[in-house]
Each structure stands twice: as structure tokens, then as C-alpha cells.
Amino acid sequence: MEIAVLGIGLMGFPMARRLCEAGHSVHAWSRTHHKASRLAPYGATIHAQAADSVRNADIVILLLPNGAVVSEVLLTLGVAQALKPDGLVIDMSSIQPSEARDHAARLSELGRAHLDAPVSGGTVGAEQGTLAIMVGGKSADFERAQAVFQVFGRATHVGPHGTGQLAKLANQMIVGVTIGAVAEALLMCEKGGASMAKVKEAISGGFADSRILQIHGQRMVERNFTQHGRMSVQLNDLRNALSTADEIGFDAPVTKLFEKLYSESIEHGLTDLDHAGLFIELASRNGMS
Secondary structure, three states: OEEEEEOOOOOHHHHHHHHHHOOOEEEEEOOOHHHHHOOHHHOOEEOOOHHHHHOOOOEEEEOOOOHHHHHHHHHHOOHHHHOOOOOEEEEOOOOOHHHHHHHHHHHHHOOOEEEEOOEEOHHHHHHHOOEEEEEEEOHHHHHHOHHHHHHHEEEEEEEOOOHHHHHHHHHHHHHHHHHHHHHHHHHHHHHOOOOHHHHHHHHOOOOOOOHHHHHHHHHHHHOOOOOOOEHHHHHHHHHHHHHHHHHHOOOOHHHHHHHHHHHHHHHOOOOOOEHHHHHHHHHHHOOOO
């Protein structure tokens, strides 16, 4: 298929590369041109204008920072208008459910289809094709997108427009809170004289085991917070979750607590760390930094 990928960042690059390697004709655009140009050796066509990248596309994949940028690219930069009448937009950015519903409605008015399909699994999942993909939209469009989703990982249709983003918010709530729980528990053990590495080994396989313990817990043991998932993105996801909770009249006290912790971590200069860097904030509070 002819596939346009708009947004060639930490996730966009490996995902677009996988599409190239799967034999699709990929058209790439990024607000920072050199990021898109990295795909040229893999056979992608690089475009200077977003609208030009989608003119012949069967499917357009968006991997953009937030809902405001998605709106700008779709509507202000002319992507929605340039897309073929039977074109399908798959928005794999992480934005608010209300924004996804609005984009779907606007595209529908132009005769274009839309799926909101945020992902979980980070850069490792993007590189290996093992992402979890949460999809909102029409069943027929979900089926149409299967050839693309299969390149990236496992996709689940969770409901109408906006529910893919709702599921992603649930995912990020669980990730953010669990990172905090793992960090606090390991730090307490270290403070009490235990080896963090051995504690992690001891509780692996029990009820406390999780991918967060294994992957992020190992980063904590090694104190290696090279960026995979950004602190700022985690904070934005928690704020989107709280905004959506307010919108539907749901009280989310645990998420409020962790929004405050991540916000204070960023205020204390941890913006550029992996989101497991919440460990540094908690260590500092305990005089262990």
C-alpha cells in the first residue's frame, strides 16, 4: 500500500522503517526535516510539505506530540483536504479522547475515515513490532487497517471513536503509578540495607511481577535513565487522563497524586530522563540521590 507517516520521532522512525521493510511504499514527513530524511536509505520518499506526503496515500499514520499538533497538521496544513476521498487516517498519537472524536467528525464531513490507535510498548516495541495497539472507530475501518497493524504488533478494537485514546489513558495511568510503586519499593529496600537487584530477582514471578518491574526496575537497579519514554510525555498523559476524568465526572485520586509527583520531578530538572526517572525524584526526597 501507499502509506504516509507524519511525525518521525522516537516512535515514528522505527515504525516507518518497519513499513518500508514490509514492502509498503512509504511517504514520510516531519516538522524537523532531517528526522524524516533518515528513512531515505530504507526506500521512503521524503516530503517537505505534509499535504504533499498524503496525496497518493491509501492510509495516513499520524505520530505527533499532542492533540493541538494533530489538529494543525490535519486541518491547517491541509492534510485532510489533500487526502484521497477513500483515504484512512490512523492517528497513533496520544491525545485526549474528546480531541480524537472531534478529528473523526471533521474528517467524516470531508468523506475521510478515521481511527484513533495509540500504542504502548515504547521504542523497544516499535523496533521489534510488538506494540499493543488500542483502536477506536468503525469496525470496517479497523479491518481495513489490519495489514498495517500487523507490522507494528497486536491491535484490539475497543469501541467507537475516542475509546482507543481512553484505553491508552488507562494504560498510562497504570504505567505511571506502577513506576512509582516499583521505585519507592526498591528504594526502601536499599535504604534498609538490601540489594535492589536481589530484591527485584526475589519478587520476580510473584504477584508483584510485571513488565514495569522487569524493564523499568532494571533501569533503576542500573540507574540508567536514558530516554525511552519521556518524563514530559508521561506527565502529559496523566494530565490528559485527569482532564478526561473531569469531563465524565470521575474522581481519580491516585492519578492526581502521581501527576503531582511527575510535575515536581520535571520542576526539579528531570525533564529529559526516561519516565523511570521518577526514581531520582523519590531518591532525592530520601537523601539517596
